[in-house]
Ligand SMILES: Nc1ncnc2c1ncn2[C@@H]1O[C@H](COP(=O)(O)OP(=O)(O)OP(=O)(O)O)[C@@H](O)[C@H]1O
């Protein structure tokens with residue numbers, strides 16, 4: 001469903017992602033682990049096109065999308081959420097989800113009607129609100145709700161385009177372990193044909209959702225395999241020991 | 248997205264009633280002022296659509312109005328087109344030019360966007376200033392007024408023309424509201440809040456910006472066709488960047504992104520100009536002081552300040568009714 005071949009990115013002298021090759025099957029839930037500054041977010045930016053890659057290629061559902069713009073990749077079914085909330089702050093939760101749905105459903109440039117009053121958009125808003133537990137706060141302004149709810153909305157907005165693949169950049173960052181487990185339960189309840197690539201800081205949390213695990217260190221894939229193998233890998237313990245104990 | 252609040256509707260009704268009463272009773276000079284307000288109000292509604300709702304601060308809107316004025320005059324005089332199709336043609340021209348400039352400038356942001364629109368405005372100004380086809384710095388005269396005698400309205404009468412301008416102001420306002428409430432208007436708001444996210448959702452951001460700029464150009468063009476008919480003469484001064492600057496001052500003075508605010512600002516600005524300039528030639532100084540006061544107060548213009556006051560007052564009365572004030576007092580103790 002999503003495949004990268006030999007992706008590279010440098011910022012001046014820093015080599016941030018090196019020769020990254022990944023392959024996700026349809027419906028696969030893969031977690032990307034790696035210490036701070038490993039290049040995880042950079043890899044996501046390359047995948048969605050917010051950053052161009054120095055070399056390598058990206059394939060979505062069999063199509064080479066390497067040269068396509070951010071918006072075109074999104075319209076082909078690639079969606080993302082951000083590590084740092086990137087929401088429509090002055091609007092309500094429903095309007096945030098509605099904007100996402102109306103873009104995906106092709107109503108975002110219509111002059112004839114309000115996109116958010118269309119029944120198909122409202123249906124999607126209601127469905128997504130149920131998926132990410134936002135139904136009770138749909139009419140609240142983003143600026144009025146708690147940080148945890150905003151994190152849920154961050155994923156909700158990504159879901160509302162009804163994509164094939166979602167890249168989630170640390171969806172649980174800053175919410176505390178208890179809420180994070182709840183969050184992962186929510187992710188596990190999403191339709192099984194949805195492909196997820198999730199950046200997660202905490203290895204224990206990763207086991208909640210991961211079918212497979214990729215570990216990035218200094219921009220390189222140093223592990224690619226099943227969670228059990230990751231759990232028992234001495235190398236990963238070593239890479240992670242420092243930042244893990246801190247986190 | 249634009250919302251009609253009770254305060255906004257009340258303000259519009261008051262403004263409308265005042266304009267009608269004034270229009271019925273005023274003498275020639277008063278009617279000229281009323282017409283001037285209506286034309287400026289249409290221009291600032293157009294500007295608020297892009298600057299207030301889309302975050303695209305334009306110094307090209309004076310030029311768009313000038314293009315409407317020249318387009319109308321040329322069509323109606325040199326091309327011999329009847330005034331009504333000439334108006335429509337000039338508005339379409341404003342739309343096309345607005346779309347092109349919006350499309351080119353859409354990739355820049357903030358100060359760069361302002362500078363790019365300024366550059367286009369100056370290009371239009373100097374081209375018209377130097378071209379003999381456009382009458383150079385002499386301008387063009389002979390723009391006719393629309394003939395509505397079939398409806399029993401004489402637009403050559405200043406009262407008739409003032410009400411005509413007011414009617415078009417109402418139409419422009421309703422058009423702007425409809426646009427801002429459409430799917431396109433929603434997307435413009437989305438881009439204002441997070442352009443990055445709208446793009447990541449799959450929106451062709453460039454297309455939306457160009458479209459709203461083009462629609463704004465249609466309304467600015469309409470203001471231009473009215474200005475040409477009003478003074479029956481067009482000169483390059485209409486395209487000067489100071490016209491754009493003044494329109495921006497009015498939008499900020501009234502309240503960015505409120506649509507009603509800029510209309511209030513237009514009335515305030517024109518009345519102030521005539522009041523103050525009757526006493527002193529330094530009326531720009533007075534406007535400058537007021538603008539600084541408004542900006543320093545950190546309110547969103549005159550109307551934004553009023554909206555904030557009303558919201559606070561409503562919050563208090565709501566709290567008092569539900570007894571929240573007392574509860575708050577208890578928990579503080
Ligand atoms: N635009 C940029 N210009 C220069 N350097 C950058 C840029 N973006 C990221 N970097 C650098 O690239 C490296 C990888 O950053 P990235 O944000 O991808 O890490 P990450 O794995 O997501 O880290 P974290 O876990 O802290 O989110 C860091 O050293 C960062 O400073």
Ligand SMILES: [Mg+2]
Nearest residue numbers: 040041042083
């Ligand atoms: Mg990161």
